[in-house]
Every structure is written in structure tokens, then in C-alpha cells.
Amino acid sequence: MARKTKAEAEQTRRDILEAALELFHAKGYTRTTLEEIARSAGVTRGAIYWHFKDKVDLFNGLKDEIECSTETRLEDLLLVSVNELSDFRDNILRLYRNLENDEHFKKFFELIFLRAEFTEELQPVLNQFKIKLHRLQQKDTDDFSRLQQAGKISANQDCVQCAFALRCLIIGSLNSWLIEEGTFSIVERGGALIDHFLNSLR
Known part of the structure; x- marks a missing residue:
């Protein structure tokens, strides 16, 4: 059960990063809100704050994820x-x-x-x-x-x-x-x- 919970949390984090990339790309960083990212990812704002302390931290998380993968x-x-x-x-x-x-x-x-x-x-x-x-x-x-x-x-x-x-x-x-x-x-x-x-x- 613990492994499933950890896997689900990681999937939520990936969903948030995916939604953030799409919205930042479409609207720009400044005009994108955490509420929009949460809605697009199908999660609550609380879920975003569980993984990232604020929008800047989310942007950095996105940067780190893509740089690591490539x-x-x-x-x-x-x-x-x-x-x-x-x-x-x-x-x-x-x-x-x-x-x-x-x-x-x-x-x-x-x-x-x-x-x-x-x-x-x-x-x-x-x-x-x-x-x-x-x-x-x-x-x-x-x-x-x-x-x-x-x-x-x-x-x-x-x-x-x-x-x-x-x-x-x-x-x-x-x-x-x-x-x-x-x-x-x-x-x-x-x-x-x-x-x-x-x-x-x-």
C-alpha cells in the first residue's frame, strides 16, 4: 500500500508538471495561475502545494525535470x-x-x-x-x-x-x-x- 501511495504521489507530481508546461507555454508564466494548473492537472491547489512551495518552485521543478530527462x-x-x-x-x-x-x-x-x-x-x-x-x-x-x-x-x-x-x-x-x-x-x-x-x- 505504501508503494502504491508513493507511486500515486509521483504521478500527481508528473501531472502537475505536465499541466504547468502546457499552460506556461500557451499563456506565459505571469498569466498562468496555480488555480489553472490545478484544474488542468485534475488536482486541488493543495496538491500543488504538497509538491511545490509556490509557482517559482514549480517552474524550477519543471526546469529540473526536463534537464534531467535530457x-x-x-x-x-x-x-x-x-x-x-x-x-x-x-x-x-x-x-x-x-x-x-x-x-x-x-x-x-x-x-x-x-x-x-x-x-x-x-x-x-x-x-x-x-x-x-x-x-x-x-x-x-x-x-x-x-x-x-x-x-x-x-x-x-x-x-x-x-x-x-x-x-x-x-x-x-x-x-x-x-x-x-x-x-x-x-x-x-x-x-x-x-x-x-x-x-x-x-
Whole structure:
């Protein structure tokens, strides 16, 4: 019986997160209420407060759930090894494939990039995102430097600028794909763009 109760509680939590993603995506974070999320999930507001202390905590729970399921947490990304220039491409294409094949992941990216209003209560979330970008760019800089020392990147390349350019390419591709509502394959077109950039570093 205890296991069933725990399983039911976990299912309720998943139902709440599913409803939150759909409503945040459709209406935006600010215009979505906990009452609407509860109604959509078929639960009471009390059930939401059992799992999340407030709407911000629910938003963070949604972020953590999706990042864990797609291995895109900062902790995961910082552990990805890069020994060849092609490893950059493979790692980026893994992200792009997730976006094309996982509707939840795509909706979350649309929410973050296009639909979330980063009001005062969401500033900690935005600050975490900035920290994540900074640490990933530093990792890319370090990886480019190692490849340069190994003779796999031209000696006249500025590795800090290389990392910044790669970040701009990724974010620009993501924004274009999301804005155009997936009318082209980000794996194909984005992959070709990354290939062109990486080949220019040799």
C-alpha cells in the first residue's frame, strides 16, 4: 500500500508538471495561475502545494525535470569530454536532436527563449541561466585551448573568441528554429553551420 501511495504521489507530481508546461507555454508564466494548473492537472491547489512551495518552485521543478530527462543539466554538460573538433559537433547535434524529437524539450526551450517574462520573481532563474552560459563558454574555451595545443586548431585562433562564436551560433540557430516553428531541420541546417565554423578553425 505504501508503494502504491508513493507511486500515486509521483504521478500527481508528473501531472502537475505536465499541466504547468502546457499552460506556461500557451499563456506565459505571469498569466498562468496555480488555480489553472490545478484544474488542468485534475488536482486541488493543495496538491500543488504538497509538491511545490509556490509557482517559482514549480517552474524550477519543471526546469529540473526536463534537464534531467535530457541530460542537459549544467553538471551533465560540464562532464562531456571533447578530444576532437568533431566532438563539439556531436555534442551540439545531441541537443538539436533532443529538440526535434522531444516535444516537451522543445516547448520548454520555446518557453525560456520566447515566452517567459523574466519578472523579479524569476530573476534567480535568469541568473542561474547566465551562470550556466558563462561556465559552458569557459569549458568550451578550455577545450579549444587543449585542441590548439595538440595541433588540431590553427595556432592563430583566439580560443576565447572561438568559444563566444560557437555560443552565438548555437543560440542564433535555436532562436531561428523556434521562431520559425520548426519549418526547417535544426539538425541538418544547424549541423551544417557548425561544420562550416569548426572547419574554419583547422
